[in-house]
Amino acid sequence: MVDLSDTICALSSAPGRSGLAVVRVSGTKSLQIHSKIFRHKKPIKNPPPRLVMLGNVLNPCSGNVMEEANAVCYLAPKSYTGEDMTEYSIHGSPVLIASLLNSICSLGARLAEPGEFTMRAFLHGKMDLTQAEAVKDLIDSTTLFQAQIAARQRSGVFSKKIEPVKKEITDIIVQLESAVEFVEEDLPLEARETNIQRLDNIIKEIRKWIDAHRFGRVVREGFRMAVVGRPNVGKSSLFNALLNQDRSIVMDLPGTTRDLVSENTSISGIPVQLMDTAGIHAIMNSTEELGIKKTYQAISDADAILMVLDRNCFPCEEDMKIRSDLMNLFCIVVMNKNDLESRWSMEQIETFAGEWPWISVSAKFGTDIDRLRSLIFEKIFGSEQLQQEDVLITNLRHRHHLEALEDEMVQAARGLKGGLSEEFPLLHLHKALKNIGEITGETSVEDILTEIFSRFCIGK
8 A cells, every 4th residue: 555654756747758748746745845846936935726837947956947847736635636736847858857856756755656646536535446447547548438438437427326325225224223123123014115125226226337337348448340251342441441541452353351450440439449351262272271260260359240242243152151150140241332233132131131230331432331330339339328427337347346236235135025034134235335335445455456556657
């Protein structure tokens, strides 16, 4: 566990050369250090908190000016960490940054560990653990949608949803504890039935949150999609169209793509690793055989598959063979080349697709590619839009504790429904509260906190 008596410092902006860099200091000595390394342009005895001031950063040993900078002071508890803090905005030269950090450390601070600023914020009650974890998700976001979801979590939307559940469980515990305390006065039947109903309602709410993790995990981590089909159906053209760039080589000759081509993109704000694969057909030589092996490996690794067909060619055995190989997987059938005459009848397309969704596009001219993106999003995540008040579980740790919470609640409800004494459901309800505490950090042990915050970047 971090030593809260230490004063810490770190570069809080990205490392390397930049126009500006931000150095952050937090702890009991931060204001004392500030008085020794920073001189305001206009002499000020007590600089006002939370006001950016222009001045010079000094070398504490020689007193020489190192750099002109903006500085701002924060007084505890009104700061990010809940401690006294200072921040310095200087030009982003690695030499200047290193010199400033060395000066700060020479006056009694130490370099911060990864995530230590946010851990201090958590330990000082500035945020709960779900909000602290959302800080890392926000920093790691690669799409605007990811950033928006992380910002919602950082604002405490999950904490606000789980607090009423905690209060409801606590109230049920109080009622059951009272029944145990006054054992000679049996709990009225209607009160027991009421508590059973309350437990069932809580279980339904928890199940909704657990189910939301399927979408939340993909929002946080993204998904993989393979573009497959026989040679020369336009897989690479579709791959390029979805990327909005010419990433794969496109030629009229079949078998142009002989190796796996992978590129990262996003669909409706969800990160996607898109994989263009070699065409599947009767093996001709060892090079093509290796390419087709990689295709099947990509298929096994993918979360979803786009099966591409050439609607300008009659159905063939190779198409049927590929469909058979993909029988138990999730696919979207893409009838490519809708700028040309279709050799497939509507009945043949619908029979081939079966339960799979299908769409007709022209990868060459970009026709209906946006409709394909919408179809991918809808079929993977559903058609319902995420509402502002909805909880989206993006963290696997949260899901595990929610599943344990659900199990304890089910056991408690089962005990009440089975007519068991109040001690049995009380045991499970207390365990349920412990799981809620571990989600928000109220009952987290030291090694769990250390593991979580060690994954943060230094300076946050």
